[in-house]
Amino acid sequence: xxxxxxxxxxxxxxxxxxxxxxxxxxxxxxxxxxxxxxxxxxxxxxxxxxxxxxxxxxxxxxxxxxxxxxxxxxxxxxxxxxxxxxxxxxxxxxxxxxxxxxxxxxxxxxxxxxxxxxxxxxxxxxxxxxxxxxxxxx
Numbered sequence: 232x233x234x235x236x237x238x239x240x241x242x243x244x245x246x247x248x249x250x251x252x253x254x255x256x257x258x259x260x261x262x263x264x265x266x267x268x269x270x271x272x273x274x275x276x277x278x279x280x281x282x283x284x285x286x287x288x289x290x291x292x293x294x295x296x297x298x299x300x301x302x303x304x305x306x307x308x309x310x311x312x313x314x315x316x317x318x319x320x321x322x323x324x325x326x327x328x329x330x331x332x333x334x335x336x337x338x339x340x341x342x343x344x345x346x347x348x349x350x351x352x353x354x355x356x357x358x359x360x361x362x363x364x365x366x367x368x369x
Contacts, residue, residue: 236310239310239315239356240305240307240310240315242355242356243305243307243315243317243347243349243356244305246265246349246356246357246358247302247305247317247319247345247347248302249261249262249265250262250265250300250358250361251300251301251302251321253265254289254298254300255297255298255299255300257289257292257294259286259289259290259292260286262285262289263282263285263286264282265357265358266282266285266357266358266359266361267350267352267357267358267359268281268282268352269281269359270282270285270357270358270359270360270361271359271360271361272285272288272358272361272363273360273361273362273363274363275363275365295327295328295329296325296327297325297326297327297328297334298323298324298325299323299324300321300322300323301321301322301323301324302319302320302321302345303319303320303321303322304319304320305317305318305319306318306319312351313350313351314348314349314350314359315347315348315349315350315356316346316347316348316349317345317346317347317349318344318345318346318347319344319345319347320342320343320344320366321342321343321344321345322341322342323340323341323342323343324336324337324340325337325340340368340369341365341366341367341368342365342366342367343363343364343365343366343367344363344364344366345361345362345363345364346361346362346363346364347360347361347362348360348361
């Protein structure tokens with residue numbers, strides 16, 4: 232692995248962690264900004280294309296809806312100058328919580344994987360295509 236590969240992997244790993252942190256902390260505009268302008272986010276129930284559609288995924292999310300994405304080690308299947316492919320397993324927790332204090336820890340909602348393609352846009356790596364692939368529910 233070259234120094235350049237290491238730098239690219241680190242940049243893409245930061246995007247993976249930032250996405251989870253932004254969504255879980257309700258910083259949805261920051262999560263959207265991690266995508267390329269024509270980026271795609273696929274979930275089993277829908278596909279969003281471009282920043283406006285991706286932002287729309289969270290537009291009506293109630294304040295009481297809490298999530299935590301616990302991302303595990305990423306496997307990079309391809310690292311190139313302009314394209315990176317990676318798979319990141321994650322465990323998703325969701326809870327409804329109103330008021331002050333911490334929500335109770337719910338049972339896991341899903342164990343899934345992010346199948347990502349990253350592209351270099353301007354001076355930074357961005358998510359070109361993210362597909363959420365469920366492995367287990369419940």
